[in-house]
Amino acid sequence: MxxxxxxxxxxxxxxxxxxxxxxxxxxxxxxxxxxxxxxxVGKSILCIHFAYAGLQTGDPVVYVxxxxxxxxxxxxxxxxxxxxTKHTIYNIAWKREPEELPEVVVIDIFGLLKVARQLTEKAxxxxxxxxxxxxxxxxxxxxxxxxxxxxxAGERGTPERHIRLIIDSMSAFWVDKPxxxxxxxxxxxxxxxxxxxxxxxxxxxAPTTRQAYGFGLEHIADGVIHMWMDDVETAKEIRRxxxxxxxxxxxxxxxxxxxxxxxxxxxxxxxx
Ligand SMILES: Nc1ncnc2c1ncn2[C@@H]1O[C@H](COP(=O)(O)OP(=O)(O)O)[C@@H](O)[C@H]1O
Ligand SMILES: [Mg+2]
Numbered sequence: 001m002x003x004x005x006x007x008x009x010x011x012x013x014x015x016x017x018x019x020x021x022x023x024x025x026x027x028x029x030x031x032x033x034x035x036x037x038x039x040x041v042g043k044s045i046l047c048i049h050f051a052y053a054g055l056q057t058g059d060p061v062v063y064v065x066x067x068x069x070x071x072x073x074x075x076x077x078x079x080x081x082x083x084x085t086k087h088t089i090y091n092i093a094w095k096r097e098p099e100e101l102p103e104v105v106v107i108d109i110f111g112l113l114k115v116a117r118q119l120t121e122k123a124x125x126x127x128x129x130x131x132x133x134x135x136x137x138x139x140x141x142x143x144x145x146x147x148x149x150x151x152x153a154g155e156r157g158t159p160e161r162h163i164r165l166i167i168d169s170m171s172a173f174w175v176d177k178p179x180x181x182x183x184x185x186x187x188x189x190x191x192x193x194x195x196x197x198x199x200x201x202x203x204x205x206a207p208t209t210r211q212a213y214g215f216g217l218e219h220i221a222d223g224v225i226h227m228w229m230d231d232v233e234t235a236k237e238i239r240r241x242x243x244x245x246x247x248x249x250x251x252x253x254x255x256x257x258x259x260x261x262x263x264x265x266x267x268x269x270x271x272x
Contacts, residue, residue: 035227066134139188165199
C-alpha cells in the first residue's frame with residue numbers, strides 16, 4: 001500500500017471517544033467492522049453511538065435492526081443521551097412516502113417482510129421462488145432501497161456519497177442454519193462492501209460456549225471489536241470489557257478497555 005494512501009485514508013469516528021483514539025481517529029472509511037460478543041455486553045449500544053456520530057458529521061445512516069423494534073432503539077438512545085428525534089427518520093416498512101430526504105433509513109423486521117413480499121410477487125410473475133424476510137437477498141434489496149430513499153443510490157450498489165451501514169444483528173440471518181454463516185457473509189460482503197460504505201455489523205456469541213452462532217463474519221471482516229463480560233457468577237457483578245482484536249490499516253491499541261454504560265452518557269471506555 002502506498003504511503004500516500006495511508007496518509008489520506010479517511011477515518012470514520014465511532015462516537016466513543018477513547019475507542020476512536022485507540023483507532024487512530026476511527027475505523028478506516030469503507031471498512032466492514034464486526035462487533036462480537038454475548039448478550040448484554042453493549043453491542044447494540046455501540047451501534048447507536050456509531051449511528052449518532054454519523055448524524056453529527058452529516059453521514060446518511062442505514063440502520064438494520066433485527067433484534068429490537070427501532071422505537072426501542074430510539075428510547076434506549078434517549079436514555080443514553082442521544083436524541084435522534086432532532087433528525088429525520090424513515091422506516092421502509094411505512095406505507096407513506098418520505099416527505100423530505102431522511103437522514104436515517106430504518107430496516108426492521110417489518111421492512112424486511114415488506115421487501116420479501118415485493119420480491120416474491122416479482123418472482124411469481126416469472127414462476128420463481130419465495131423470499132424469506134431473513135435472507136441475504138432480501139437484506140441486500142432492502143439496503144439498496146434505503147440508498148434510493150436517501151437519494152444516494154449509485155451504480156451496482158455503490159452509494160454516491162459516504163454512508164454508514166449498521167446491521168444489528170447479522171446472526172439473525174443464519175440462526176436456523178449456522179453452517180451457512182460463511183457463505184451468507186461473503187454474499188453480503190460482495191453486495192455491500194464499498195469504499196464509501198462504512199459498516200458496523202454485530203455478531204452474537206453464545207454465553208455458554210463463547211462461540212459465535214455460525215462462523216463467518218469475523219473471518220471476512222476488516223475489523224473485529226470484541227466485547228465480553230466476566231463470568232457473573234464468579235464476579236457477582238457485571239464487568240464489561242472491549243478489545244480491538246483486528247483493524248486493517250491501523251496501529252490500534254492492543255490492550256482491553258473496561259466498558260461502562262451510564263444513563264445520559266452511554267458507552268464509555270476506561271483504559272486499564
Ligand atoms: N439507561 C441505561 N443506563 C445504564 N445501563 C444501561 C441503560 N440501558 C441499557 N443499559 C445496559 O446495557 C445493556 C444492554 O446493552 P446492549 O448494547 O443492548 O447489549 P447487546 O446488544 O450486546 O446484547 C443492558 O443489559 C444494561 O445493562
Ligand atoms: Mg443487541
